[in-house]
Amino acid sequence: MNVDHKKLLYIFCVTLEEPSLQSHPGCDELFFLEIDGLYAAIKYVSEDDYSEVNIKKRLSDEPWLDENVREHLRVIGLIMQVNTVIPFNFGTIYKSKESLKKFVGAYANDFKKALLYLENKEEWSVKAFCNKQKIIENIVVLSQNVADIEAQIKASSPGKAYILKKKKSDILGKEINSIYNTISKHLFTCMNELPDEYRLNALSTEKLSEEDDDMIINAAFLLRKESVDTFITCTESLIIEHENIGLSLEVTGPWPPYSFINLLN
Amino acid sequence: MQENLYDVNKEITILDVLDRVLTKGVVITGDIVISVADIDLIYLGLRVLLSSVETMEKRRAVN
Numbered sequence: 001m002n003v004d005h006k007k008l009l010y011i012f013c014v015t016l017e018e019p020s021l022q023s024h025p026g027c028d029e030l031f032f033l034e035i036d037g038l039y040a041a042i043k044y045v046s047e048d049d050y051s052e053v054n055i056k057k058r059l060s061d062e063p064w065l066d067e068n069v070r071e072h073l074r075v076i077g078l079i080m081q082v083n084t085v086i087p088f089n090f091g092t093i094y095k096s097k098e099s100l101k102k103f104v105g106a107y108a109n110d111f112k113k114a115l116l117y118l119e120n121k122e123e124w125s126v127k128a129f130c131n132k133q134k135i136i137e138n139i140v141v142l143s144q145n146v147a148d149i150e151a152q153i154k155a156s157s158p159g160k161a162y163i164l165k166k167k168k169s170d171i172l173g174k175e176i177n178s179i180y181n182t183i184s185k186h187l188f189t190c191m192n193e194l195p196d197e198y199r200l201n202a203l204s205t206e207k208l209s210e211e212d213d214d215m216i217i218n219a220a221f222l223l224r225k226e227s228v229d230t231f232i233t234c235t236e237s238l239i240i241e242h243e244n245i246g247l248s249l250e251v252t253g254p255w256p257p258y259s260f261i262n263l264l265n
Numbered sequence: 266m267q268e269n270l271y272d273v274n275k276e277i278t279i280l281d282v283l284d285r286v287l288t289k290g291v292v293i294t295g296d297i298v299i300s301v302a303d304i305d306l307i308y309l310g311l312r313v314l315l316s317s318v319e320t321m322e323k324r325r326a327v328n
Contacts, residue, residue: 008297011295050297051297052297055297055299055303056303059299059303059306059307060306060307065279065307066279069279069283069286070279070282072286073282073285073286087286088295089286089287089289089298089299090283090286090287090299091297091298091299092295092297092298093295093296093297093298094295094296094297095296095297099296103294103295125281201284252277252281255285256285258285258286258289259285259289261289
């Protein structure tokens, strides 16, 4: 693609200082535009990809989307290594430097306040899963209601035991949900001791793997950098502590602080 | 996989990335932005991609 055809401005993030990224490969096209004491990390992109009409087509091109979304995150990640950032959403385009300057300039004070607040902090994601099969295996220990029915079954005639088993089967789903609620509150309380802020995201109900797991927490935490190691150690302890429910945690980060940009909302 | 992204126990999937870079963050009025309707279409389209990723990589470490 001829560089001359790249007329649109793609913005990755803004920072308070101009990042020095010369040593990083793959950022040749990236440059920084100073706007009212802020630096916008931008590159020129082609209308073939990012015009209003063409981007709609590109979004259904999965390999293109995968490559460019990851590139968006990669570039912001590189800048995050040296500066606090306010990340922009994927595919935010300005038609000219003047247009970009107008927008960033209008909100410069809000951006600066947010950048100062986010300094020395990182966003971490935690998704917690329980293994339903494991919970059923240990249900007598985990649910007093089921334990009581089990005791009655053992002491009952075959006929009455049959009815009680059906009753047990009927309440099982409700009991598992109750266990999920109890465990998720406990996990969240433990994990939320260190972070400055948190955001709870919607739980995914889709089966993303063959394992019989249910998501019980989907959260983002804003942590001071010096607290990150302790936070991760805490999550590891929780996994060991909750072996009987097959707890697994997906802990990922540091993400650009997408969940904690509290401006312009 | 992001080299700079510390990953405790899993691969970063495209869905993980999209959940952040499309739906959160500053409410921006760029000259061109991806609309909410387009975002919905992306997620619908990704069902196929997600399935194929599932068969290639283990998404989560068993603890």
